[in-house]
Amino acid sequence: MTAPSDRKLKVLIAADTYPPDVNGASVFCYRLARALHERGHEVHVIAARNEAGPDSVQYTDEATVHRLQSVAAPTHEYYRIVFPWHARKSIGALLDELRPDVVHVQCHYMIGEAAINEADQRRIRTIATNHFMPENLEPFLPFPQWFRDIVSKNSWRDMGRLMSKTAAVTTPTALAAKTMMEHAGLDDVLPISNGIDSAAYERAPGEVVERAEYPVVLFVGRLAVEKNVDVLIRALQLLDPALNVHLEIVGDGEQRTPLRELVDELGLQDRVHFLGHVSEADLHRAYLRAEVFCQPGTAELQSLVSLEAMSASRPVVLADALALPHLVTDGDNGYLFTPNDPQDLADKLTAVLTASDEERARMGRASHDRAVQHSQDKTIGLFEKLYRGATPAEVRELL
Template sequence: MTSSARPAQERPLTVVIAADTYPPDVNGAAVFCFRLASALHDRGHRVHVIAARNEPGPDTVEERPEATVHRLESHRAFTHEYYRLVFPWHASRSIDRILAEVRPDVVHAQCHYMIGEAAINVADRRRIRTVSTNHFMPENLEPFLPFPQWFLNIVSKNSWRDMGRLMGKGAAVTTPTALAAAAMAEHAGLDRVLPISNGIDASAYELAPGEVVERAAHPTVLFVGRLAVEKHVDVLVRAVAHLARTRPDLDVHAEIVGDGEQRTALDAVIAEEGVADRVRRLGHVSDAELHTAYLRADVFCQPGTAELQSLVSLEAMSASTPVVLADALALPHLVDDGVNGWLFPPGDHVALAERIARVLDLPEAARAAMGEASHAKAVRHSQAKTVDLFERLYRGATPAEIRAAL
């Protein structure tokens, strides 16, 4: 059967994903966009990604395995290590040209800033179906803006307002969790936001048949993510130091996977606390090394306070690892206290140390059961279901129809 003869629900689509961040950037939104593009490509759809260039230079087009990636001329944001700014007039002009050439069935905007804003406006003007996904709380910008708090409050309020104005133009708006959807209703006036998980392929982090992963010589707590202010990785370092003083019998160590603008400050905390022999900073690692790190860890910790879902927590849970997460934003949705791990008060390193000790003090069988409960919770966030839902939205399903399927 030729593609032109296929039923409408089987016809390959042309999808444009408009994102301010995309690999090689390392963050949750970039990972989501890459995985979505890859999954759509594997289903036979034509995928185009529009994102900022990662270095100076004019617009470029790159043919990648998962998509045709259109990189727009960008400029360094001096308050952020890798974030790039695309001037609005350039974004509008370039995206208008791209959409005219590509003629997509749908535009999926991943933000309401710069590229996302231009994509929504151009698609609206061209009467192209638009779906928007929000991965970001406007308050997350505050550490990178050198202004007093009263001015930051105004920026945040205006950003929420713009989110509602822009994303409200499209056919549907999504965000990874119900908690984030409630925040968007309260602050942006978007009261029909669909909570669609970012999705995860749990099998990528499970122990493969015949695979053997040796545990470390000492109990290990793992963190994975950007070394950014809102991740509060220093709280984990101080918790390890506290355990070294109060529970030397546990001999707790930590592994920190990832890199970012807080690396120097974090190294200073490690030195200050005297735990250089207990905390290993591994930087960026390969997918295979990350897989092993999850399986090798005894506990996974996410001390961040700005997580709309936390893909890395889901990845660790897929590896059947108990978790200790900050009781902030969407993280409580991933933890049943005492079942698959524990929550701790954000920023409280003593409480974090106590929760880690609770897990490590468990008999081996009880700790394994906690890991199995983590895995069972993670598999509910199936990537296949996530892509199914977005595919239905792309083909014209209404938010009410999608909500009934959640």
């Protein structure tokens, strides 16, 4: 039965990663919770506790966050593991207490798996959104490749088994949806964008952003293996020295030391700036200060940071991999480059950096035009329809 469109809902978001974790899935969950709260819904989030200790509750501006007892993952800086038996017990008790209208899970691991099974037992409507490909886990599995392949195959199988129990399955892009249907055996996966509030990254009326004395290439994201920031650093070395291009890196992660060592090895200490985690205000200025944004990652299901840069009217140079080709057309709003090819990346960056100011501004406007098509309001509206009982077929007509 479809819930009345004006009735406020009690929504439980089951997230295996949530702030202060810094990654695309975490950011999406936070923005989803905040947007739902702003629309008047009662929002609860289940996530792993970020330090040792028993289950606890946090009251934030966007939601009531229920933190589950967890242990540190031995191969990752901040991911926490919630044991399956504890996740089932705690989530089951929470569902009995809260009696939510809908459970929205964000993947099929740990908390997601327990939430799907416990909600299914109680006949609570459940929506599943997938932010991960099983291959994303490979850098954190200290095993030979043949064993990783087995883990990946089993993970795809589990994804299909679990998410097929839900009322609807979504993922940010059409390519990711196609991949999930092929590898997980799911019948229907809706491509619903993560959504972006473009206004948050646009230059405000009268806003003045001081530009650097040199052209800036910007990267924003986790310093993780699959982000291939090393390829970007090597590309910087291949650029014409006369251009005096500098690279700003916003973010942090387990690859910070190897990347700093690479910068030292290549003698680029004066032209590569590691800014670490920055405030939203500083991130806003970083986008507007840059000449071009680059995302060299090869495991992006959508890339929120690319959409943020595009919202700021920046040309983009993105790896020709997974979902990134959906965001750029060569010569229109930037360029695609051959993944893991520093020379091709250097050539594409040069094409942007040596273009006239007018041409870069035109590419930036084209980026912005694409970004606004991923309206956060539209995304939240589609999820609200699913929460209230709309079928995947009904929502697909609105995509």
